[in-house]
Amino acid sequence: MPVQDLEKIFQQKIDEEIKIEPKDWMPDAYRKTNLRQISQHAHSEVVGMLPEGNWITRAPSLKRKLILLAKVQDEGGHGLYLYSAAETLGMSREEMINDLHSGKAKYSSIFNYPTLTWADIGAIGWLVDGAAIMNQVMLTRTSYGAYARAMVRICKEESFHQRQGFEILLVLSRGSKEQKEMCQDAINRWWWPSLMMFGPKDSESTNSDQSMKWKIKRKSNDELRQNFIDMIAEQIKTLGMKLPDDKLKWNEERKHYDFGEINWDEFWQVVKGNGPCNKQRLDARREAWENGEWVRDAAAAYAKKRAARQKDKAA
Numbered sequence: 001m002p003v004q005d006l007e008k009i010f011q012q013k014i015d016e017e018i019k020i021e022p023k024d025w026m027p028d029a030y031r032k033t034n035l036r037q038i039s040q041h042a043h044s045e046v047v048g049m050l051p052e053g054n055w056i057t058r059a060p061s062l063k064r065k066l067i068l069l070a071k072v073q074d075e076g077g078h079g080l081y082l083y084s085a086a087e088t089l090g091m092s093r094e095e096m097i098n099d100l101h102s103g104k105a106k107y108s109s110i111f112n113y114p115t116l117t118w119a120d121i122g123a124i125g126w127l128v129d130g131a132a133i134m135n136q137v138m139l140t141r142t143s144y145g146a147y148a149r150a151m152v153r154i155c156k157e158e159s160f161h162q163r164q165g166f167e168i169l170l171v172l173s174r175g176s177k178e179q180k181e182m183c184q185d186a187i188n189r190w191w192w193p194s195l196m197m198f199g200p201k202d203s204e205s206t207n208s209d210q211s212m213k214w215k216i217k218r219k220s221n222d223e224l225r226q227n228f229i230d231m232i233a234e235q236i237k238t239l240g241m242k243l244p245d246d247k248l249k250w251n252e253e254r255k256h257y258d259f260g261e262i263n264w265d266e267f268w269q270v271v272k273g274n275g276p277c278n279k280q281r282l283d284a285r286r287e288a289w290e291n292g293e294w295v296r297d298a299a300a301a302y303a304k305k306r307a308a309r310q311k312d313k314a315a
């Protein structure tokens with residue numbers, strides 16, 4: 001069949017909300033965009049375990065430790081579903097991980113910020129997982145089947161993550177003077193980076209139009225960011241805290257909150273690898289990969305022996 005016809009059938013499926021599956025014909029650019037996006041997402045889940053894992057040993061109670069352990073473990077699981085989804089597009093997991101370690105592949109810049117106090121764990125759950133959910137709920141309807149299905153389960157776990165983060169801050173916001181200050185300080189530091197998680201402004205976002213046409217994305221960066229701001233600006237009232245933005249104000253005409261200018265210089269600096277923890281995060285990932293080599297070797301040797309035994313039995 002000529003390529004034009006294949007392309008027509010492909011777009012028709014998308015328009016009719018039929019999912020694209022691994023064995024279906026797809027334009028090369030569609031495959032590449034999905035592969036880049038899904039693997040980047042997988043890397044973000046796994047690198048995202050680092051700033052929070054940093055607090056597991058210092059969580060203030062056994063209960064908090066259990067919750068945080070479960071949450072960090074969920075993120076590892078998200079990484080695994082997503083690597084599997086990305087593999088259906090024709091790249092091996094090892095290759096993807098090599099690209100992460102060499103710095104060729106990106107992950108979400110938010111994880112290049114440090115976690116300085118216990119309140120940061122609350123702010124991450126509430127703001128960072130909260131921003132991620134906005135994006136991920138949209139992705140449960142993305143056109144590539146394997147990605148959409150992975151997102152359904154991930155979203156259920158993410159809403160638990162957000163609630164636990166909010167609850168940490170709620171307890172601190174009702175605590176001592178020091179606890180209240182710690183809570184406000186964490187919100188001050190995580191607010192702007194969490195807005196940057198939605199990516200550049202629509203006017204500066206390069207492959208947005210094509211992604212919309214292919215229904216990889218269904219909402220623009222600015223739209224998602226605005227929805228997030230509207231949600232958080234209301235939720236913060238319960239905490240009795242303030243968002244660090246003097247321009248934040250309800251706009252009756254737009255029926256949305258207005259907000260101040262994001263520092264895009266900082267955004268691009270962190271994307272380029274000059275964030276406060278870029279080096280630390282990649283070093284930690286490389287070290288974990290090297291330390292885990294014997295586990296991978298042992299598992300592969302065991303699988304090989306088992307396969308040989310089964311073959312003997314069958315013969």
Ligand SMILES: [Fe+2]
Pocket residue numbers: 045074075078154158
């Ligand atoms: Fe996650």
Ligand SMILES: [Fe+2]
Pocket residue numbers: 075129157158161
């Ligand atoms: Fe999460």
